[in-house]
Structures are given as structure tokens and as C-alpha cells.
Amino acid sequence: MNKHFFHILWGLLLFAIETSLMAQGDPHPKHPEIVRVSVDTSTQRTVIEWKASISDDVEKYTMFFDTTDILGQTYPFPTLDTVDGNTTKYTYKKEVTTNKSRSFTVQAIDSSGLKSSFFDSHTTIHLTTDYDSCSKQMLLEWTSYKGWGGNLVRYDVYFRENQDSYSILEEGGTKDTTQLHLNIFDNRSYCYFIKAIKNDGTYSFSNIVCQNISHPIHPAWINAESASALDPDSVKLKFTIDPEAQVSSYQIFKATGPGKPFVADEIIRDVEHSLTYTDPVLSTEKQYQYKLYSLDVCDSPVTGSNIAGNIVLSASSEGLLASLSWTPYVEYEAGVEYYQVYRDINRSGPQPLEIVVYPDMVFHDDLSEFDPEKFEDEICYYVEAVENSGTLGDRGSSWSNRGCISVVPEITMANAFTPNDDGINDCIKPALTFIPKEYIFMVFDRWGSKIFHTEQPPMLDEDPCSYAWDGSIKGGQKVPEGVYVYYIKLTTSSGIEVEKTGEITVFYP
Numbered sequence: 001m002n003k004h005f006f007h008i009l010w011g012l013l014l015f016a017i018e019t020s021l022m023a024q025g026d027p028h029p030k031h032p033e034i035v036r037v038s039v040d041t042s043t044q045r046t047v048i049e050w051k052a053s054i055s056d057d058v059e060k061y062t063m064f065f066d067t068t069d070i071l072g073q074t075y076p077f078p079t080l081d082t083v084d085g086n087t088t089k090y091t092y093k094k095e096v097t098t099n100k101s102r103s104f105t106v107q108a109i110d111s112s113g114l115k116s117s118f119f120d121s122h123t124t125i126h127l128t129t130d131y132d133s134c135s136k137q138m139l140l141e142w143t144s145y146k147g148w149g150g151n152l153v154r155y156d157v158y159f160r161e162n163q164d165s166y167s168i169l170e171e172g173g174t175k176d177t178t179q180l181h182l183n184i185f186d187n188r189s190y191c192y193f194i195k196a197i198k199n200d201g202t203y204s205f206s207n208i209v210c211q212n213i214s215h216p217i218h219p220a221w222i223n224a225e226s227a228s229a230l231d232p233d234s235v236k237l238k239f240t241i242d243p244e245a246q247v248s249s250y251q252i253f254k255a256t257g258p259g260k261p262f263v264a265d266e267i268i269r270d271v272e273h274s275l276t277y278t279d280p281v282l283s284t285e286k287q288y289q290y291k292l293y294s295l296d297v298c299d300s301p302v303t304g305s306n307i308a309g310n311i312v313l314s315a316s317s318e319g320l321l322a323s324l325s326w327t328p329y330v331e332y333e334a335g336v337e338y339y340q341v342y343r344d345i346n347r348s349g350p351q352p353l354e355i356v357v358y359p360d361m362v363f364h365d366d367l368s369e370f371d372p373e374k375f376e377d378e379i380c381y382y383v384e385a386v387e388n389s390g391t392l393g394d395r396g397s398s399w400s401n402r403g404c405i406s407v408v409p410e411i412t413m414a415n416a417f418t419p420n421d422d423g424i425n426d427c428i429k430p431a432l433t434f435i436p437k438e439y440i441f442m443v444f445d446r447w448g449s450k451i452f453h454t455e456q457p458p459m460l461d462e463d464p465c466s467y468a469w470d471g472s473i474k475g476g477q478k479v480p481e482g483v484y485v486y487y488i489k490l491t492t493s494s495g496i497e498v499e500k501t502g503e504i505t506v507f508y509p
Contacts, residue, residue: 029055029108031116032088034147037104037124038204041193046092046102046124053108053116058085065092066103066121080104101126101143122147125155125194125206131184131213134298138181138190138211145196145204156195162188173197186215218294219245223333223393224308229284229401235310239275239292240393247302249295252277257287258309258330267299274393284401287312287327307331308398313383315403320433322365322379322405329385332396337388341365344380344402353381367407377434378493380404406494409434413486416505419471419478428504429458429468430488436498438491443469443484443504451479471506481507 033051040047048063063080083090085108092104103123108116123146130139145152154173158166159181169181169192184190190213194206219242230236237252250271253262268275281288289309293301309330316323329336336358342350343365356363367379381403387396412431419426430441435457443452451474456467471478483503490498 057110127206216246222305225396226398227308228399255289311400313400313403317405320367332387334388334391340384342382427465427468436490
């Protein structure tokens, strides 16, 4: 015979005996009436209170509590405890269980051992909480207080934050058994209990539930240090982050130009106290703006940085004067102190050229001072924005895109020479302002036959007669005096073609 069946059988037998005795004029003591069962909020133990039996002969009271088996069936355990007949209050010596409510009942026993019938049991309130970290709200759910029937007026929900005093969450109470606590703050402790109230003022407390709302600490600041054009189609970003921050998830927000809305972009995990990120873009000749936000556990943005916006440099030329202008760098936490202009000739790498004090953003470069034949026709420039001192994190430094000009070579050609090998004016070749990407220099006689050809541009660091016409034809024989025709064609690095033709007079003094 299993335990469950035994308890059912025992209950039926007691019921049959009590029914029979009542029919004969019941000699048993009258049952006590339970006033309430409640949790002592200071000890978390259940207290049972009852009105004494109206019978004269009551020697003791026995308490029982119900439990639920795995099949969901409820049945009484054996005796919980027994107290003296003059007692009407009992504290259950174990703390309230954390997973369910419990029902209690009391039985009176007289000096002859006769027992009263059972009065309706009362059931404790059991409270649970469920915190939603995304919506920052606490859901409270509790079991109904059972035993007062329709005399239950309401439930009051009490809470406290950290070590503050308890206060009612919502004035007026509720007859529902759920309640939402909104606007929960991070890194605080919240405690709750429920107070059930009967129409005569009797009350019952639930268990107390406390929950620590612990979240990683967000940075107090994020500093956008730079947004530099890394190559024609990428921008390199650098951020420093408050070293006290504990969050590790961040998100890039991107705008496609000044005044455009910022749109959520890449999420980056496992970030510590600095972040370097390269953003692929269509062209660094367009300005983009960025912000970095820390993310909470629900990937919602919390703390944001200042804006980082790349510099867009434009370069043009007229003759040997290069003109530069650029957009302002946006936006250092301490502001821009100055712009450093760099020049790159012959792809040897950018070299410092000039400092332009903020807020000026224009510079002109006079190229006439340079030895022209030492340089290719394409000259490139960069601008670096340097942050003022006193910033959070490292001092910012951001580079613009590359702005290049192509100076059209000017061709200067003498119209006569004397190739008599006396060391004076023995050869002829054009003078160019810059080294072209492609070059052709040819000489023809008066019948149109080509007598000289080279594709090597003249260089000042070469022999003056290298790649020049020295008045000879194949075999080394000198041409006779007379007029000859030359043809020169140049192609710049940007694809511009320049042609020049003319006459050369050869004579021998």
C-alpha cells in the first residue's frame, strides 16, 4: 500500500468517524478557527494564529500543513507540532521555502484525547520576481491568500531600494496577483513582499524576495580620437574608453555626411579600453561621421562618444601653383589646434610642408622654386588635424585623403646647335618642367626620314648630352648643315598628352 493511498484512506476514515459522532451528539471539542497564517518578515518563518476552541476542555492544539506530491495531489502530512491548550499562536521553526506556498490547519485535543474536526486551512502567500533587463522592469507574481474567502479586500505591494525603508509600490492596492515595477535602476538592490488585507483589518505577509540588479559599469566617457583616410576606400577610426568601464560590447553609428542621421552600424564585442576600427567606404573624398556607443545587455546604446568625421582634401593647380582646401575635422573633444600640411613628390612619402593654424583651411604651394626636371608631374598632399592638449585619453591626430595635382609639363626647345664636338652646344634636347610618365623625342630630315629617336626623358643628373641629339645619324656620321624637324610627345601621370613640333638649325662654325 503506497503512502498516497494510505493518506486518502486515513482521511476518509476520520471523516466517517466524525460524521457518526456528530450524529450521536458529538462529545469532541469544537475546532479552533484560524485567524491567519503569515510570514514573519524579520525571520522569514511562518506564524499560525487561531481563535481558541469554545470547548471548555482543550488540553492542546496540533498543527498540520499540507504539501503537494509529484502528481499534483494535496494531502496532509503527519503532525507538524503540538502546543499547550492555552496557546493560540505558533511559529513554524523552519524558514519559508522558496519555491511554493503552504497550507496549515489546527486541531483541538481534549484531556481524554478526543480530537476536534479540522477547520478550513489557510494558505500562505508565496512571492516570486522576474527581472527583465531589457525593459528594466520587475514582474512580481504571488499565490493567493486562501482562508478568508470573499473577505479578502486587497493586496498591497511593498518594496525598498538598497537599504531605504519599505514603501507601497502602488497606492490603493490590487486584487490581482501580479504587479510590474517599472524603471528599475542598474546596480541596486530591490526587496519586495506582499501584504494581504482582510475586511476587518487582519493582514498576512508573504515571504520577502530580494534581487540585486547588477550590470557592468558603462564608461563615463568615450573619446573619438581620430577618423583618418587609410586609403581611397577606407576610414580608420580610433577611440579611447574610460578605464573604469566594465562593459565590453560597443557599436559604431555612422552618418553619410554632416547633418545626416546616424545609423547603427557594426557591433564590436570584447572591447577593453580602446578600439581601432576600419570602415570600408565608397570614397574618402566624401565626408563620413561616426560615434561609438557602449551597449547594455540588450544591445541598446547607453554612453556615446563625440563625433569623428574624416577630413576631405581638394587639390588643384594653375601652372606651378598648387591650391589646397579641406573640410574641418569633426570633432575633437578638446578642439583642433592646427593642421599640418604634407607634400609627397615622386611617391617618396609625405613630408611636412607647412602648419596652418585653425580655423584656416586653405594653403597655396608655389612649385616654381623646385628643380623641375627632378620631379614627376603628379604631386600629392595630405592634411593632418592635431588636437589641442587637455583631452580625455590620447591626443587626437587625423589624416585626410590624398589630394593630387598633375602639372602639365612645359616644353622648352632651342632652335639651333653646333655639333662640332668642341664641348660647347654640341647636343640638343628639350627642357621639361616635370618628368612625364611617357616621352618621345624624334628628329627628321627634310625628306621626312627619322634620324633620331629616344623615349628617355631628359634628366639634369645625367650627362648633358644623354638622351640628346648630337647631330649624328646611324653610324655616327654628322648630318650636314641645314634645317631639321623635331617632334616631342609627353603623357602625364593623369593621362594628359602634350605635343610640340618645330625646326632645328644645324651649323658648324
